[in-house]
Amino acid sequence: MLTERKRSVKMNIGFRENMTVEFKSDLKKLSDDVIIESVVAFANTDGGKFFLGVEDNGDITGLHPSHKDPSKLAAFIANKTIPPVAVQTELMDADDVKYLIVTVPKYTAIVAASNGKVLRRRIKLDGEPENIPMYPYEMNTRLSSLRMLDYSAQPVPEAVYSDLDPVEREHLRNIIQNYHGEKNLLDLDDTELDFALRLAVEQNGTFVPTYCGMLLIGRRERLSTLVPTAEAAFQELQGTDVAVNESFVLPILMAFEKIESYMDARNHTKEMEEGLFRISIPDFDKRAFREALVNAFCHRDYTMLGRVRVLLDDDGLTISNPGGFIEGVTIENLLTAEPHGRNPALADVLKRIGLAERTGRGVDRIFEGSLSYGKSLPDYSESNTNQVKLFIPKSLPDKAFIKMIAEEQSKIGRPLSINALLILNALKSNRRLRLGELAHMIHLNEYKVRTTVEKLVESGLVEADGNGNSRAYILSAALYKNADNVIGYVRQTGIDRIRYPELVLKFAKNNQGKVTRKDVMQLLHLNQGQAYRLLVKMTEEGKLLLVGKGKFAYYKIK
Structure with a gap:
């Protein structure tokens, strides 16, 4: 009697469906097609777990007899997917009610069902997940985010070689000259230059522009037809008033200079004099802005509708572009991930002509632009799978911090490393930190943090207190004295x-x-x-x- 009463109360799985979790009832034998479609959708998104024998609300209702052999179901899934998806299956038991967990890995290729269906997962407006078809343009997005397709190097359908603008090509040559690009490129004739920079390829005996070529030096009237996603915008808000709101479809070089001219007119600079030092402090570091803008054009997904958007308002500067971070890059590892882009051909051109950071570490330059002035850090927290959104706050500079950095860089004859600047900034904001706390705060491993912070101790920029795990770090007395804050220093070291x-x-x-x-x-x-x-x-x-x-x-x- 007790056993019957216990079974009448359904067990619940205890959590809800999301992008990586799906429940499917199996009371009436779930069809094979639905199982395969769910596996394909997981493999084409972020992987996940498929719970067979569980209702949408999480109630565990059990498996159909034909699905109680985990190894048989795994083999069936491998035979019905292209390429074969190797899943892990685990038979579970909840008070004598069995259900199955099918773990699907994330694949680095497009996976299809044997009947040709290609699906992906998404979240609906009501917050619930669903499996939907993956369209051809989304396949390009998927492959480029996995670094398996360079969309910018592909020939543009219906484009002809004359769609490349000789005036913009000359513009490109001027940029090489003015931005100290590769000088040997200037010795090439037009056709040789186009091939050297992958602006065009040979196809069936004729020259055809690539997306990289059209984006950089395409004729304006043809660009809007052939690459309608090559749109950019500059907006300025003063309070709630719109001061500027302009959208345009232009070759990248022209769009870049147009946006830069808008910013130059609005990026105010103040002079700081401290002893022998005279430092210009802009609202936004110009090199950091340039790198952020290059990244937006270079890493955007040109298969997606949208635009590169630059917004200047009372709070700061926002630069956003369609397409999220590519595979392997997250907000946490942004400064340490191996540099690679969504559009390698386009990124290569921008480096070779001198417009982008040659090392591929433009993001370091973006952070350095704020760190060197003791300002608030750039923020990528609003980025998601569909866009990268960078916000650089408008904040007051820290003059004592600037002086300390300038004196040290003058003494060693080179700029401080980005890791050193991150550590100094963290100590400035949090006063006193142990090694583990520092590493967690700046998203670096403890070995790198220890190496850098001990060098800062040797240089006199940082002071250490204690040994082993209790060793803590604070900024040196010099910073507090520069800021006329000796009381603050004594408080940190002596209290x-x-x-x-x-x-x-x-x-x-x-x-x-x-x-x-x-x-x-x-x-x-x-x-x-x-x-x-x-x-x-x-x-x-x-x-x-x-x-x-x-x-x-x-x-x-x-």
């Missing part, structure tokens, strides 16, 4: 030590009046020698009394 005796006595009072050296080490994160010296000093001051010797010794309140 903990002043409170040590108070904390030891408080611990002893709550521990039957006793405290050991080991207790002090754990309480105050001190090493053995530091704990011993503190206890000896408190004994000499008459606050504690030593009882016993050796490992059984302890101190009691006097």
Whole structure:
């Protein structure tokens, strides 16, 4: 009787469906086609887990007898998918009710069902997931994000060689000259230049522009027809008033200079004089802005509708582009991921003509543009799978921080590394941090952080306190003195030590009046020698009394 009552209450899986989780009822034997479609959709998105024998609300209702053999179902899935999808199947039991978990890996190729269907997953407006067809243009997006297709290097259908504009080609030559690009490119004739930069390819005995070529030097009237996604916009808001709102379809070189001219007229600069240093401080670092704009044009997904958008408002500068981060790049590893782009041919041209950072580390330049002036960091947190959105806040510079950086760079004869700037900025904002806290904050591994921060200690920019896991770091006295904030420095370095005796006595009072050296080490994160010296000093001051010797010794309140 108890068993029957227990079974009448359905067990629930305890969580909901999302992009990587799907439930399917199997009471009436789920069709083979639906199973295969779900697997294909997972493989073409982010992978995930497919729960067979679970209702949409999470209730576990069990498997149809024909699906109770996990290995048989896995083999069936492999035979009905192209390329074969190798899933993991696990038979589960919830109070004698069986269900199946099918784990589907994310594939680095387009997966189709054997009947030709290609699907992907998405979230509907109501927040629920669904499987929908993947259209041809989405396949290009998928492959380019996986770095398996360079869309910018593909020939443009219906384009002819004369669609490349001789005036824009000359413009490109001028950029090579003015931005210190590869000078040997200037020695090439037009056709040789186009092939060297992959602006055109030979196809069936004729020259055909690539997307890279049309985007860079295509005729304006043909660009809007052949590559309608090559749109950009500049907007300026003053409060809620729209001061500028202009959209245009132009070759990238022309669009780039148009947007730069808008920014130059609005990017105000202040002069800072400090001793021998005279530093110009712009609202937004010009090199950082240029790299951010290059990244937006270079890494956008040209198969998606949308535009590169630059918005200037009272809060700061926003630069966004269609297409999310490519495979392997996240907000957390943005500064450490191996540099690679969505459109390698286009990125290569922009580097070779001198417009983009040659090392591929333009994102470092974007962060450096804020870090060098002690300003708020660039923010990518609003980026998603459909767009990358960079926000650079408009913030006041930290003059003491600027002076410290300028003096150090003058002393060593080169700029500080991006890791050093990130560490200094984190300490400026948080005052006192341990190694693990620093590593977590700036998204770097502890080995790299330790190497860089100890070099900063040697240079005198950072001071360290303690040993081992208790070792903490603060900015040096020089910064606080430059900012006329000696009180702040003393507070950071001395307030903990002043409170040590108070904390030891408080611990002893709550521990039957006793405290050991080991207790002090754990309480105050001190090493053995530091704990011993503190206890000896408190004994000499008459606050504690030593009882016993050796490992059984302890101190009691006097």
